[in-house]
Amino acid sequence: MLESRKVFFYLSERKKHVTKARAGKSVTLDLSFLFLIFLALFLLFGQSILAEEVPTAQEEIAIPKDSVLPVPPTNVIAKDIPNDKGGAITISWERSADDGGGAKNVTGYEILRSTKRDEGYEHIGNAPPGATSFSDNVTKDKVLYFYKIRAISPTGTSESEPSALAFSKRQWFDFSRLSLFILSLIIVFAIFYFIEKAKSEKGLFIRKIAGLEAVDDAVGRATEMGRKIIFIPGIMDMDSMQTIAGVTILGRVAKLAAEYEAKLEVPVSKSLVMVTCREVVKEAYLNAGRPDAYNDDMVYYLTDDQFAYAAALDGLFLRDRPAAVFLQGQFYAEALILAETANSVGAIQIAGTAMPTQLPFFVAACDYTLIGEELFAASAYLSKDPKLLGSLKGQDVGKFIFLLAILIGVVFLTLNSVLGLNLPDLRELFKGI
């Protein structure tokens, strides 16, 4: 087994920094204060300061009046798409005056491109009538391009004046996500800090989560009744964090089932989840000292289809009448169908999901529900590992930041509205999140 210190070798280094920081506490506090001020200013104004000027064009053209041709589009502007990997330019224009009706009604636009202003224009794409923008996603970076827009109508075509020069280039940082980046850094460092702190601190408090306390009771009930425990890890694949959290809880349930000699079944809807769940259940039975009781058929695949999966599980509930049903993972419309059917056969149900739309259904139909973050806290709660508990405490720092921002934001906006002040709108800080 991989030692945690091998993975977190840098944490010991960080500890030294923390010790040093404690020695110069007042200096650190001053610096932290300055850093926070800088951070706030940077979040408010950094994007506009760092934003790059791009070539644009706003040229007026003479609109032909007595022509049978449609009035050409005007004000063609071409510019690099910001915060991308390059290779793309966005072109915008003002619609032809004949776009929208009449004999010269525009039926569409053609986008033309050239590396020279007056010749060599090639057709690179079309836009429907009413459109005012187009993305050219096949440009070569740092090559200068001109663009023209050609209005098409039954009476003929007319071209706009060329745009000013434009070129695409890659950006090495997505500034539209700057606030998310800084906020993520703060939360990540808070989690690291509390993980490190938890190593030396004993008895970190974690509030009681009734749904997780009931796991033992549910498995015990199934053992006494001699009926099955059915564990459903949601309908999504292993790329969902909710599925991973559900599989973590499965490990605990499987270990208890092995110890109590209860019958466990895990019908899944994704093949990768099946493989993972088999490994987890096998390991749990091994850890419980009952490898002989493990059987690959305990975890089996039903179907990828949402409602076919729900139908198969409903049939399973009604035929086998399980004593306990665990619904832990990502669920959609099948959530209530499963929960109500399991309820109708008298099974104790412990559900957990981070889908806000399905939570009310689980709360109404199940005995216990892990609401949102409780699902992700399950592994820390069940293992009581200080490092995992520390990460939960780090999460609380994030909550505190959001709470503070909401409170200050509400006060600022209220004061602006009531007293006519001009205090900053904190929503700007959270743009891009």
Next chain:
Amino acid sequence: MRREVPLVLTAIVGITMIIAHFIPPLNILKNLFEDWFFIIAAFAIYLGILNLILINGDKIYKKQKGWPFGVVVILGFLVITVIGIFFSGGKSFQDPGTPFYYIYMNLYYPLSATMFALLAFFVASASYRAFRARNVEATMLLGAAFILMLGRVPIGYWISTWLGHTLANAADWIMDFPQLAGQRAIMIGIALGVVSSALRVILGLERAYSAGE
């Protein structure tokens, strides 16, 4: 090695995916990893199919309880696979006019819609239990649900016109303020939980998903 390799791979891929979210040129790597996932998942489907056939085949062979359902599963799988592959008349099996399309639209689609429609009845039975006025909180829930349901149905609108749209406005207020505030609070908690869980997985602190302790 059996434990270390998955942990190292998880760390490399996880950190790359996070960095790529902020550094656009690294999107190439992000897309590459996502493609790899889909390729692995596509191959894993064969594992699932094999498992489905083996489990149901065994059930039929041993005449276990409910074995006729196993026959339906295997027959259904074989018929739709053979028809899709060999009887599409040179078109894609999903194109209108193919036997596969006919079965999909006339057998699978109604069955799936029927399952979805059951939700209406389950919502009614779950609501009946949830809205019983057992205590103060449940009574508040019942009151809010009553106003909301009445405010969103035609008869509620009709009553509202007599009351100066009070019911409809109250229903909107419940949805726009208490409901939305509660839902957003849950979503902030979920987002932070995902960040924390992802970090634990990437850094190898949480290993239960890979059969680790």
